[in-house]
Amino acid sequence: xxxxxxxxxxxxxxxxxxxxxxxxxxxxxxxxxxxxxxxxxxxxxxxxxxxxxxxxxxxxxxxxxxxxxxxxxxxxxxxxxxxxxxxxxxxxxxxxxxxxxxxxxxxxxxxxxxxxxxxxxxxxxxxxxxxxxxxxxxxxxxxxxxxxxxxxxxxxxxxxxxxxxxxxxxxxxxxxxxxxxxxxxxxxxxxxxxxxxxxxxxxxxxxxxxxxxxxxxxxxxxxxxxxxxxxxxxxxxxxxxxxxxxxxxxxxxxxxxxxxxxxxxxxxxxxxxxxxxxxxxxxxxxxxxxxxxxxxxxxxxxxxxxxxxxxxxxxxxxxxxxxxxxxxxxxxxxx
Numbered sequence: 001x002x003x004x005x006x007x008x009x010x011x012x013x014x015x016x017x018x019x020x021x022x023x024x025x026x027x028x029x030x031x032x033x034x035x036x037x038x039x040x041x042x043x044x045x046x047x048x049x050x051x052x053x054x055x056x057x058x059x060x061x062x063x064x065x066x067x068x069x070x071x072x073x074x075x076x077x078x079x080x081x082x083x084x085x086x087x088x089x090x091x092x093x094x095x096x097x098x099x100x101x102x103x104x105x106x107x108x109x110x111x112x113x114x115x116x117x118x119x120x121x122x123x124x125x126x127x128x129x130x131x132x133x134x135x136x137x138x139x140x141x142x143x144x145x146x147x148x149x150x151x152x153x154x155x156x157x158x159x160x161x162x163x164x165x166x167x168x169x170x171x172x173x174x175x176x177x178x179x180x181x182x183x184x185x186x187x188x189x190x191x192x193x194x195x196x197x198x199x200x201x202x203x204x205x206x207x208x209x210x211x212x213x214x215x216x217x218x219x220x221x222x223x224x225x226x227x228x229x230x231x232x233x234x235x236x237x238x239x240x241x242x243x244x245x246x247x248x249x250x251x252x253x254x255x256x257x258x259x260x261x262x263x264x265x266x267x268x269x270x271x272x273x274x275x276x277x278x279x280x281x282x283x284x285x286x287x288x289x290x291x292x293x294x295x296x297x298x299x300x301x302x303x304x305x306x307x308x309x310x311x312x313x314x315x316x317x318x319x320x321x322x323x324x325x326x327x328x329x330x331x332x333x334x335x
């Protein structure tokens with residue numbers, strides 16, 4: 001079973017996990033049910049072990065498989081150096097300039113989550129309209145902006161609180177930033193809506209596979225609605241676990257030639273167990289580092305929102321080298 005066959009086997013579960021997760025998570029907002037703080041933070045807490053944190057913990061095997069087709073031990077120092085240098089440098093920025101570091105995390109995640117949707121749309125949905133560089137760039141900006149910008153439009157005060165929680169453990173205080181002004185948010189909303197419509201229209205003109213374009217358009221509009229109405233922390237937690245991370249895990253699984261025979265039999269549990277085994281060591285190491293970070297930050301967290309802020313800041317530190325890995329994978333795979 002080759003990569004193309006593995007993609008076909010993974011396409012439906014990889015895409016459907018996000019669709020189902022977002023649809024179910026939208027129900028409380030649709031029904032007018034107010035979630036408790038515990039419920040709002042539950043998906044983010046679950047991301048520690050449910051795909052979220054582990055999806056980056058397989059970079060040590062995913063990168064060599066994407067570049068060379070197999071894992072060899074010589075890649076360990078390469079991936080380790082990326083994490084040590086890039087993650088260490090970004091960690092220093094958090095201690096020195098926590099508010100700029102928090103805003104940089106928003107920008108970095110905007111890029112990465114947009115980047116993270118391009119490959120699945122092309123590989124699993126067959127979105128040939130993304131062969132156009134202009135459409136691909138617009139789609140990256142739109143897809144990344146859905147979880148990073150749209151919550152600001154619908155929930156500005158909550159968004160401010162979340163950004164403040166990023167910086168607070170490092171002694172940073174978020175003041176009255178211009179992005180929270182109603183006039184600025186209105187302008188951002190209009191511009192982003194125009195970008196969304198323009199990108200989808202350009203994709204429609206470029207698409208030969210119209211079904212794949214409809215998948216892209218349906219996902220985009222559905223996520224627009226979801227992030228506009230759902231509580232930001234809850235919505236981002238669900239998206240992180242079941243949308244972004246699941247799609248990256250599927251990408252990594254398709255590269256593992258030892259998982260392909262199981263996929264050919266319709267067995268998803270076997271490959272998922274292999275993923276869990278490969279992700280476990282660095283997930284455990286990351287949790288140990290998170291515990292150490294909680295000890296050394298100037299203002300250790302004492303509340304649920306404080307711990308979530310520290311966890312997200314820690315995820316930010318890991319995201320920078322992870323973006324380097326995924327970008328390398330994209331180049332190697334022509335994504």
